[in-house]
Amino acid sequence: MSSLPSTVQRIDTDILIIGSGGSGLRAAIAASEKGAKVLIIAKELLKDAHTGWAMGGLNVALKAPATPQLHFEDTIKGGWFINNYKLARIFAEEMPDRIYDLERYGVKFDRLPDGSYFTWAGGKQSAPLNLCAGDYTGREMMQGLLAEVAMLDVPYLEYHYVTKLLRQGDKVVGAFLIDRKTGTYRVVQAKATIVATGGGGNMYKINTNAPSNTGEGYAWALDVGAELVDMEMIQFHPTGMAYPPEKRGTLVTEKVRGNGGILKNELGERFMQRYQPERLELALDGVSLRLGRGFDLRLERLLVRVDALLGPLLRGLGVGLELLDLLLDLGQHGPRHLARHEVALLDDDLLVAVLADGHLAP
Numbered sequence: 001m002s003s004l005p006s007t008v009q010r011i012d013t014d015i016l017i018i019g020s021g022g023s024g025l026r027a028a029i030a031a032s033e034k035g036a037k038v039l040i041i042a043k044e045l046l047k048d049a050h051t052g053w054a055m056g057g058l059n060v061a062l063k064a065p066a067t068p069q070l071h072f073e074d075t076i077k078g079g080w081f082i083n084n085y086k087l088a089r090i091f092a093e094e095m096p097d098r099i100y101d102l103e104r105y106g107v108k109f110d111r112l113p114d115g116s117y118f119t120w121a122g123g124k125q126s127a128p129l130n131l132c133a134g135d136y137t138g139r140e141m142m143q144g145l146l147a148e149v150a151m152l153d154v155p156y157l158e159y160h161y162v163t164k165l166l167r168q169g170d171k172v173v174g175a176f177l178i179d180r181k182t183g184t185y186r187v188v189q190a191k192a193t194i195v196a197t198g199g200g201g202n203m204y205k206i207n208t209n210a211p212s213n214t215g216e217g218y219a220w221a222l223d224v225g226a227e228l229v230d231m232e233m234i235q236f237h238p239t240g241m242a243y244p245p246e247k248r249g250t251l252v253t254e255k256v257r258g259n260g261g262i263l264k265n266e267l268g269e270r271f272m273q274r275y276q277p278e279r280l281e282l283a284l285d286g287v288s289l290r291l292g293r294g295f296d297l298r299l300e301r302l303l304v305r306v307d308a309l310l311g312p313l314l315r316g317l318g319v320g321l322e323l324l325d326l327l328l329d330l331g332q333h334g335p336r337h338l339a340r341h342e343v344a345l346l347d348d349d350l351l352v353a354v355l356a357d358g359h360l361a362p
Helices: 022-033 068-078 085-104 137-151 216-223 254-258 310-316 334-340 349-354
Strands: 008-018 038-041 160-168 171-179 185-195 262-264 327-329
Touching: 008 022, 008 171, 022 038, 022 137, 038 185, 068 085, 085 137, 160 185, 160 216, 185 216
Parallel strands: 008 038, 008 185
Antiparallel strands: 160 171, 171 185, 262 327
């Protein structure tokens, strides 16, 4: 690399990892354990990555009747058979060992009184594959990963924004950074660079992603000549809050649907009976909202609420139901049913803000 102006600081490392979510931290742990010199770059606090927003759990075949083969098959079916089969199989087969890694880092997943894992069936699952840590799975995972990174003494830079990857010939040799607090410019030269910046959900006005998911990793890759694939596969969680406005898009955990939540349109119709009569609401994960694949929800006017009292309550607050996005009706199950399943939604201020007049009282 050519000489740099005196105003630009240079850092040398073996492996540069951009992004401090689950994938970035796990890569840093693996590389550090092999003896490589690693540097992690985070554009916010190291602990504030999007992974910490994950709520209801992650999929893994740890407990009968679930098996890695069944996990693979469910993944392929859930992806409408357009998945990368090789990656899907690697994921399904290796995921149990990755869970054991997380437990070695101190992550505590939910277990039953007999000591076995507590698992539950989410969308498109033919056997219980969902493993969780209460309703704070992502946060628990991040705590374990961060503890392991600290134990290994992996260096990192927080509040640094990467503006571009650096290329020499046909190789990426590092990145250009700006310290967001001081304005200092830094260049990191690395033998290998891992971009683990997550997705770009915030390109959309309403989404369930963390504010940091702004998609700049895509731009860096294009700038250095990488080929982007499957760009139509933008991931949102299928259910989110619509009111109050400042909570618009906030994730509503899959446990709500897994424990009896029903989707209805403004006419009170359980419209998923028309599109997925067998799986109903549990078909939602990336399936029932795909236009052109047997579903056309453009004709449905959708609303959001959490129990049968929310509609009248919002009307009382002067909120027109036509402003909302999705109706999620707990019906006879009610919020106390969800509380027994440790659905953290009930403790979140997004519900307090909506139901502040005590409608959830027994």
